[in-house]
Amino acid sequence: MVQSQDSSLQRTGVTFAAELAFEDIHLHYGDVHTLKGISLVAKPGEILCLLGPSGSGKTSLLRLAAGLEEQSSGRVRMNGRVIAGDNVFTPPEKRSVGLMFQDFALFPHMTILDNVRFGLRSMSAADTNREALAAIRRVGLEHHLNSYPHVLSGGEQQRVALARALAPRPSVILMDEPFSGLDTRLKDSVRAETLAILRETRATAIVVTHDAEEAMRMGDRIALLDHGEIIQAGTAHEIYHAPRNLFVAGFFSELNVFSSTCRGGVTETPLGTFDCAGRPDGTPVSVAVRTVGLDVRAPGEGGIPGRVVSRRFLGVTENLVLAVPGTDQPVRARIRADELPAGIRDVTIYVRPGDIMLFESDAENA
Numbered sequence: 001m002v003q004s005q006d007s008s009l010q011r012t013g014v015t016f017a018a019e020l021a022f023e024d025i026h027l028h029y030g031d032v033h034t035l036k037g038i039s040l041v042a043k044p045g046e047i048l049c050l051l052g053p054s055g056s057g058k059t060s061l062l063r064l065a066a067g068l069e070e071q072s073s074g075r076v077r078m079n080g081r082v083i084a085g086d087n088v089f090t091p092p093e094k095r096s097v098g099l100m101f102q103d104f105a106l107f108p109h110m111t112i113l114d115n116v117r118f119g120l121r122s123m124s125a126a127d128t129n130r131e132a133l134a135a136i137r138r139v140g141l142e143h144h145l146n147s148y149p150h151v152l153s154g155g156e157q158q159r160v161a162l163a164r165a166l167a168p169r170p171s172v173i174l175m176d177e178p179f180s181g182l183d184t185r186l187k188d189s190v191r192a193e194t195l196a197i198l199r200e201t202r203a204t205a206i207v208v209t210h211d212a213e214e215a216m217r218m219g220d221r222i223a224l225l226d227h228g229e230i231i232q233a234g235t236a237h238e239i240y241h242a243p244r245n246l247f248v249a250g251f252f253s254e255l256n257v258f259s260s261t262c263r264g265g266v267t268e269t270p271l272g273t274f275d276c277a278g279r280p281d282g283t284p285v286s287v288a289v290r291t292v293g294l295d296v297r298a299p300g301e302g303g304i305p306g307r308v309v310s311r312r313f314l315g316v317t318e319n320l321v322l323a324v325p326g327t328d329q330p331v332r333a334r335i336r337a338d339e340l341p342a343g344i345r346d347v348t349i350y351v352r353p354g355d356i357m358l359f360e361s362d363a364e365n366a
């Protein structure tokens with residue numbers, strides 16, 4: 001049995017973060033144009049989340065970074081050096097990238113120590129042991145060195161996978177939906193731990209997720225993809241508060257959307273009249289109001305009259321479906337639970353200005 005008593009372990013995992021850049025990447029699978037001119041930079045030490053719906057191309061981009069796939073055109077650079085493109089192709093094992101997949105991909109017939117050692121095969125036996133032990137200690141699983149994966153919980157298996165990815169001290173760690181196999185409660189704590197470990201190791205990380213909240217929790221920056229293109233990239237704050245279009249807004253918030261037209265500098269919707277910000281008369285617009293942006297109270301002054309159609313208690317919050325005059329479209333609101341008296345039918349709705357977004361209804365938003 002290998003003991004984990006080496007005092008040199010404390011400094012483990014500190015790595016030299018690299019910049020990873022995608023330049024005008026196109027990828028075709030036969031007739032399918034999967035990635036359409038992606039340009040994106042993960043800065044050294046940053047956690048960059050690739051967010052998008054299923055099939056948007058997130059995993060494909062990650063596979064290109066890892067060297068598991070080769071793009072049809074464009075370049076991938078690490079610290080400025082081309083690692084794929086221009087007739088160059090650096091194989092995965094020479095890229096200093098660590099990979100972590102959603103199913104953790106642990107070898108069931110190998111102990112935790114051997115699973116982690118597996119990624120370190122090019123080192124001497126002594127170095128391999130030292131580095132593997134250090135990585136296992138880092139994720140707090142030194143008491144499971146000789147256990148097999150099946151005796152570990154899902155969260156522990158995730159930590160082994162993280163240790164295996166980090167053990168070779170990669171400059172860039174690539175994670176594909178790393179928490180999707182975990183149940184909701186476990187997910188929050190494992191995600192927080194993973195984030196702390198990534199910060200400590202200072203590796204550049206690219207994390208794929210389809211969950212906007214997860215991207216906001218993890219990412220220093222987020223790139224939102226759809227149909228193989230980057231629709232918007234920026235910090236969570238930038239994207240949430242200034243979404244480029246309705247798709248982006250809808251990805252980050254639950255919305256009520258009304259189609260309308262600008263007239264005399266304003267647009268009318270069942271939730272009120274909103275500023276059209278200088279758009280000419282006749283401009284078709286979509287007015288989006290976040291469900292958390294509706295303040296629903298007992299009947300009072302001003303506001304929009306509404307009627308409660310249904311309520312769903314969710315603990316901290318409550319989901320309401322409301323009927324308002326002038327539309328058959330149900331209006332949804334998410335309010336703090338128990339703020340509205342039980343059994344109330346008639347209400348007044350106030351719309352918070354910061355939760356109203358207006359987009360021109362062009363082809364981009366269709």
Ligand SMILES: Nc1ncnc2c1ncn2[C@@H]1O[C@H](COP(=O)(O)OP(=O)(O)OP(=O)(O)O)[C@@H](O)[C@H]1O
Nearest residue numbers: 029032034052053054055056057058059060061210
């Ligand atoms: N090996 C392949 N052969 C053909 N088409 C592929 C291949 N791999 C991916 N695709 C297609 O490329 C597109 C992007 O797939 P990709 O897996 O990158 O998306 P994703 O955003 O990661 O989706 P998900 O969240 O469902 O994993 C999809 O339309 C997919 O069907």
